[in-house]
Amino acid sequence: MLKINNLHASVEDKSILKGVNLEVKPGEVHAIMGPNGSGKSTLAAVIAGKEEYEVEKGNILFEGEDIEELSAEERAHKGVFLSFQYPVEIPGVSVTNFIKTAINESRKAKGLEDMPAKDMLKLIREKADLLEIDRKFLSRSLNEGFSGGEKKRNEIFQMAMLNPKLAILDETDSGLDIDALRIVANGVNKLKSKDNAVVVITHYQRLLDHIVPDFVHVLYNGKIVKSGTKELAHELEEKGYDWIKEEVNA
Amino acid sequence: MDLKEKLLSSYLVFEDHVDIDTYVHNLRNDAIKIFEDKGFPTKKEEAWKYTSLNKILKEDYSVFPKQENAIEYNDVKKYFIHDIDSYKIVFIDGKYSSHLSQTTHDGMDICLMSAALTKPKYRLIIENYFNKAATKDSLPSLNTAFSSEGAYIHIPKNKMVEKPIQIIHFSTGNESALMLQPRNLIVVDENSHVQIIERHQSLTNSPVLTNSVTEIFTNKRAIVDYYKIQNDSLNASLIDNTFIKQKQESVASVHTFAFGGNLVRNNLNFYQHGERIDSTLKGVTIIGDKQHVDHNTLVHHIEPNCESHQDYKGIFGENSTGVFNGKIIVEKEAQKTNAFQANNNILISDKATINTKPQLEIFADDVKCSHGCTIGQLDESALFYMQSRGIPKKEAKALLMYAFSNNVLSSVKIPEMKQRITKIIANKLGVNLGFDL
């Protein structure tokens, strides 16, 4: 589904990704861990198509197609979804109006008519219930004044609405209390199928207890320096990153 | 001959055609002297620092249209809010068009200034109100000197006017350059309520310069909602002088939707003569090209316990320029005044500029005044966020701009009007959005 080959990327002439290789197949869950500033969010943003990041070398294939030339919205229409580490506040646009617009724009791109209002309402209710989101919440301005946890839950609500093929969850667990973590993880698991894939970026094992990864990767200094199974995450939780840094620097 | 000289000599011709033995004509005589003395404002004056009339004054305007021009309703229907029932006062090249208008004398007067200035039954109102709110600045004076036509609206007390009133000035360009000076008088008596929509529309590309004066009087507990739609051709310029004199507990709001023309200057003045008065001034400006829009507002708080709310949003593209100059005066007696002012702007081009300046003169000590001006760009991270959810950049920009102007639109009380403005904005931004805000 996703194949990243020797990806180098920079922002404002500062090189951040320095040769990332990663392959994600349908049905898989991958976890990316790594110290602060190692380039995890950058990798996510480059996959999602943020313009200010310059791809200098390598490529990203999504379902076999090089997506470098595609805009962020075109990637979204193909089924890429990014849950932001820091969701952006959009005053004046309600959650409902925002998600309606997003869904109908995606449909338009596929040559489909707008979703009938009744179906839209039903879908919104169903997904809001799945994530235990209060209806009143949906008429508020998107992310404006939301608590950290509310923002993250809202990201997964949008994911549930858009039903992507590849979901990248950038620190979706940070800011969530224990109950919210369970609700969100449960939501993600319900959306999982053999045809879609999830990449979770996290610092903590606790999310991976709920969303169990098939593979765990360590991103350090712009490169994936170690990959393993879910046991690697336990090891990192226990020992931290120093031993990996030493291995790399040796 | 420059425009000033031309106007001064035209005044003599004008006098041949009006009754000079009247109350109003004395005012005209005084006014033309003021204009002769002061001339057109220049950038040397503080209030005109960022707006130069030089260029538009160079045109060879005809001051009185020579012929009457007719237009068909179907050709201009789109300039009306046509999906509502309304009174209409329509002018073509400054001349009243009975064909396009729908006036009334049934329990109230929604008719013509020319009638009000000549018929005895209106004399009392004219003598009590005409030119009683307008200032003696040069442009309002110029308008007073030539005042002869416009809208005359008098709503007697305890009357809720069911239908909005649309005042539309068309110019046909059949005479090449044209200068228009409409004069409107609106008097709303105790407890009455009226909604008014005003628009100036040029139908060709010939230059037009409109120097309009509107005086509005809201008596005790009267409510006036006034909407100005400024979305004219690139050769049409407008100087709008509006003066609103409010009595106690009256509520007046003016929404100015400035999508420009060539040069637009809005002089919007509120005077609060009474307690517990509420004044609202809101505006959305969206312009591009080399358009220029200048909002020059004044709220004069004279008595205690009154409020004013100003909220102006501006989006400036290409080489456009914007000016916001908002003055609030709170007199010593005007304790417990609440005066708010906000002016937020987005520049979507490197070449666009905005000059924004609040001016507060506060002489009372127990008041709440707040003001804030911001100038920014569209938030790139918000755009990426929206794009990553499948909303194309163009639509995402439009959505952000809508959201930005939402506060101003949300207080529009005529739904069809709001829809129309939403459509104009969508058109300006070149998008089609699936919902109204």
Ligand SMILES: Nc1ncnc2c1ncn2[C@@H]1O[C@H](COP(=O)(O)OP(=O)(O)OP(=O)(O)O)[C@@H](O)[C@H]1O
């Ligand atoms: N727009 C930018 N301009 C300049 N530097 C940037 C920009 N974006 C990212 N960086 C830098 O790139 C590096 C990687 O940042 P990134 O956000 O990808 O790290 P991360 O692995 O997600 O860290 P964290 O765990 O703290 O979220 C950091 O040093 C960061 O300061």
Ligand SMILES: [Mg+2]
């Ligand atoms: Mg990060």
